[in-house]
Amino acid sequence: MLMKKYTFRIVLTGVALLLAAFSWNAAADGDDLMPKLPSAKGEQCVEPTDVMRRNHYEFILHKRDQTMRQGIRTSKHSLVECISCHVQPDENKQFVSHESEEHFCSSCHAFAAVKIDCFECHADKPTGPADPATHEKTSSLLPTKIVASSQASSVIHSSLYNSKVDR
């Protein structure tokens, strides 16, 4: 009898408390809901932010065909140029790898759970030293061993020949 009288009021209080708890939670963590993008070099991107947000993949996909098939290498939508501005060294003067969420592309793509495979092939950082002061390259590309498909038993030097010999 008592429960029947106060049930509605108890349920209403409970729902109100729940809503209050959630809204308080959301208000405090609101900043954490959006991905944090590292800052880029320069004033602004080649396209407005909202255009880039929606259409950056279209620029990339269209441009890659133009570059591969026709050799058009303009800089406006060039992936190399995107990376040269958007991938900057962190506070340790190192370039961040695309595997970390601190990378410009990964910070949004990890949030949106959209896997990209661009960096399976493409460089995810600009060439050149991350810290110009030390002139240190961030990657070493020289091979440790030279591989040739056939080994010669003796080396014959070019001094035996001169350009007049051929034909």
Next chain:
Amino acid sequence: MKDLSSREDEKQSTVNQSRRGFIAGGATLGAALSIAPGVILYQTANAKAPEEPVSDKVRWGMLINTNLIDEADIEAAITACRTEHGVQTHDRPTTDSQWIRMVHIKDRDTLHVTNLPMMCQHCESPPCVDVCPTGASFKRVDGIVLVDKHICIGCRYCMMACPYKARSFVHEKTTDQLPTAPRGKGTVESCTLCVHRVDRDGENAVPACAEAVNKDKTAIIFGDLNNPESDISKALKQFGGTQVRADLGLNPGIRYWGI
């Protein structure tokens, strides 16, 4: 009388001078304007502008003089190619990528030894392009045969089809790629004739292998096969050039001397 005539003469002479000057200046300007486009066009035809697509008026090729190249040169060329494109070795000769390799030929009768660098021959009728199921292996209109790794599925049919064994499969995950040379695991790659240099420098481009070998001699000439005035065309016209496996009728863009 004298004054009048002299004044008239003066007047006539000043008017004629200014007219003459105008006509002469106009003629010079006209001549300059008509010749200048030809001069400017000739210079810029060598290096195309970035926004310009490549044209089939050029056909890029290389002439390799094996008489001037020894093993050390070829090894230097291999190292230079690797460095230029960020190709890393994994100490596994059977599966490491080889964009350029040395071929050692010893003639049985004369005992003459030839070492030559073998890379993608950039054929006019490439078998790799014919067999590619996706169209990733393609010949650009300027003659350079490339792999579009966006489309390559790694089936390796092109590797089987190539008579020169120029293509390599990437077995390992790639790291530290260079921006000018994207390469990735699961795709096939081969010599690009340093296409990033060619698009930037045109006829003055020097592929990395040529740069390494041409230190104190001109052993590798790169140029436009369609241009009769280029160094490579003149050299081929004078001395001819041998194709490797000419019997296949592929018309490669890479020609050799001394084989």
